[in-house]
Amino acid sequence: MAFYEQDVGVHIDEKKLQARVRELGAQITRDYQGKELTFICVLKGSAFFAMDLARYVDLPLTIEFLGVSSYQGGTETTGEVRITTDVSKPMAGKHLLVIEDIIDTGLTMSFLLENLKARHPASVKVCSLLEKPSRARTQVPIDYKGFVIDDVFVVGYGLDYAERYRNLPFIGVMKGK
Ligand SMILES: O=P(O)(O)OC[C@H]1O[C@H](OP(=O)(O)OP(=O)(O)O)[C@H](O)[C@@H]1O
Numbered sequence: 001m002a003f004y005e006q007d008v009g010v011h012i013d014e015k016k017l018q019a020r021v022r023e024l025g026a027q028i029t030r031d032y033q034g035k036e037l038t039f040i041c042v043l044k045g046s047a048f049f050a051m052d053l054a055r056y057v058d059l060p061l062t063i064e065f066l067g068v069s070s071y072q073g074g075t076e077t078t079g080e081v082r083i084t085t086d087v088s089k090p091m092a093g094k095h096l097l098v099i100e101d102i103i104d105t106g107l108t109m110s111f112l113l114e115n116l117k118a119r120h121p122a123s124v125k126v127c128s129l130l131e132k133p134s135r136a137r138t139q140v141p142i143d144y145k146g147f148v149i150d151d152v153f154v155v156g157y158g159l160d161y162a163e164r165y166r167n168l169p170f171i172g173v174m175k176g177k
């Protein structure tokens with residue numbers, strides 16, 4: 001029995017996940033033709049998604065990492081979004097695509113958009129692998145969306161529960177959460 005099987009069930013399998021990531025990459029490639037793109041990879045959760053997506057984007061691409069945290073390892077947001085690591089360069093004049101694993105309450109993305117827009121980029125768009133609209137506390141525009149999911153606490157492919165399960169190659173659901 002694999003280490004996770006007692007606690008985690010498969011929600012979106014690896015094949016379906018990778019096919020959708022590939023489609024999103026192709027769509028981004030078409031939309032940003034002739035432009036230089038900067039991925040803002042929001043740590044830690046979006047690391048796996050952003051790195052896979054980057055491989056499907058056929059454009060000159062810069063990748064920046066921005067660390068934020070508000071869940072503190074649990075299943076409910078603390079409501080306080082903190083920057084834990086900032087990007088390495090000025091963002092003024094750049095075409096930014098914020099890469100997230102999930103938009104749940106929307107509090108993290110709304111904080112990020114306000115913060116990034118204040119740095120005067122040429123444009124800012126949002127790409128999220130998952131959206132959980134039933135829990136939205138604030139509306140955020142999602143330009144590229146992988147899957148809409150129900151109100152379940154998901155793990156895997158970057159998403160954690162108490163820092164565990166990020167390394168699962170699929171989106172799983174915590175049994176009993
Ligand atoms: O829409 P929201 O309700 O704000 O939730 C979304 C955020 O929650 C998770 O991050 P978390 O704070 O757990 O940090 P992590 O990515 O380091 O696990 C996820 O990666 C998003 O950034």
Ligand SMILES: Nc1nc2[nH]cnc2c(=O)[nH]1
Nearest residue numbers: 104152153154155159160
């Ligand atoms: N792991 C995980 N982190 C989240 N952050 C916001 N929603 C979720 C979720 O469903 N799972």
